[in-house]
Amino acid sequence: MRIVLRARGDFEEWRTAARALLSQGVAPRDIEWVGEDAAGTDLFSAPATPPMGGTVPVSVPKAFLPLAESLICHSDPSRFDLAYRLLWRLQTENTLLHIRSDPDVARAHAFDRSVHRDSHKMHAFVRFKEIPSDNERRAFVSWFEPDHFIVARNAGFFRRRFADMDWLIATPKGAISWDGTDIRFCDAPADKPDIQDDADDLWRTYFANIFNPARLKIKMMQTEMPKKYWKNLPEAKLIPDLIAGAEQRVRDMATRQASDTVPKFYERLHRRKP
């Protein structure tokens, strides 16, 4: 059976289909889950919609729901199959989720970790740029490129944090916005806005000066801030020059002897002392 989904991170979409399939006893191996994009290119097979009906209550351990919600946000095409296989197995193996080393459970957790990391990086690397506002609230716009369909699930984080300003986060996997009253979400790919913000220059000043050239650890930096994020981070364009100049700066500190003179205020301080 072929199940076609929009496949843009909507958990309800998968849940409705999975519940119907499970109540009809359709085994995982008999289902082919296909995303709309992939289905569209295959002209010879008519897209099947999920079977309706079958609302037999399905019971799962509490831990399954958050795991499945996270899985469905992953961009790997096999996510729907993996989630359904777990659901199917849980009907007879109710302790399955406790066995992290089970191949399906291990894979699900690997997907879950990847989605969590992506969300964490979104919290970290979104950069808001200010745009003119037509009311008393200030307005900001950001462009971010996530790996997975995580935009909607992170709306709450940004709303709780940036309550007193209007903002929009645009991504190729959808956009969210906040105006002080409502969160709006659209799962269609957005366009990259072209905006300058003068504060970025102060931020770069900070980034360049908080860096300690005597402690170069480039690999460590790249593990946590992989290059794929650099193009949307205003500070990242400084990195090559900071690295290139580091050794010379340290050598300069070493060759320049400590000065023999002291600042004027040091002398004043000393005169003040008893």
Place this chain on the structure above:
Amino acid sequence: MKKSLKARLAILSDAAKYDASCASSGTTRRDSSGSGGLGSTEGSGICHAYAPDGRCISLLKILMTNFCIYDCAYCINRSSSNVERARFSPEEVVWLTLEFYRRNYIEGLFLSSGIIRDSDYTMEQMVRIARDLRVKHNFRGYIHLKTIPDASAKLIEEAGLFADRLSINIELPTDAGVEKFAPQKHPRNIRRSMGELKTKIDEAGEPTLRTRRRKTFAPAGQSTQMIIGADEASDATILGTSAGLYDDYRLRRVYYSAFSPIPDASKALPLIKPPLVREHRLYQADWLYRFYGFGIEEITAGRPDGMLDLTIDPKLAWALENRGRFPVDINTADKEMLLRVPGFGTKTVKAILSARRFKRLAMDDLARLKVSVKKVQAFVTASGWSPLKLIDRSDLRSLFVPEPQQLVLL
């Protein structure tokens, strides 16, 4: 002529980089959805950027001023240094924090300062910045204030009301070191201030009799930092000092900062390449003490000079010194012993304990838990696996030591 804001930001962030802490975690959960203000803290901290030194940038870490009446030999801001000086007004620090926060560059502010006029004057200015952020601007992000050791109790009380974390640097691992290189600072005063902070933090943690509401005082606790490699203290001495700080003052973190060359350095201290590997090993040992049930004396027993092995991590070094305790059966061993297996982290141990209630675990299971089988295989038995005499091999250590690398000259 007064320097521009940008020029002063450059000077006062350059002056702040020798403070290692950038943590923004461990405070109360709060957000702005109810108040309509700005900012939130939701448990774990967020690193908004990384500099090429591999350090996380989570907070706007700046000095209010780098003028200082103290003359600590290791410090870039010591009064006898010819480093360029600058000062922010409290309003400027507030403005920078809020504008940086709105653009999602940072989690909050880590404010430190050189001592100007006297301790109370300096502390009063810092507290004013924190108060304005919280009260005037409804700011709910993270605030870390470096506490001035001799400031009055009233100012400290107020600092704890507005800041998430307070810290006082212990500076060097031994009292003799502090007296030698920071002659105007007194180890006894530093410890007394830490003790007073601990008392206030503990009190705030206890619900009062009349109300269920707790008093707020530095909900993310206190931390400290010591400089590594400026004096002669051994790793055993350093870790002993840390253990004392964790036990006596319940510090959340002790930061180790490898002594690093500074511009216009004092002649009293040699310019060395910062001992980064040593710093890393100390952090690993610190973790073993806090989360893996190791005693400091166990970690440092391996070598007579009290130094940690730089080529292999301290847990592996301990295992090689204590081969009689291995192999460990992953299907039956208790949690304490599993935590001592080189290559098992706390999460792995938790997963093993959970899974083995339902099935016998084999090496494949470990691989799927993302454990390096190569690293652990000499130390564990599992279903279908026993390490033979591997543990007795005289060259076992060489299996773990990394390939020699060409050294880079400083």
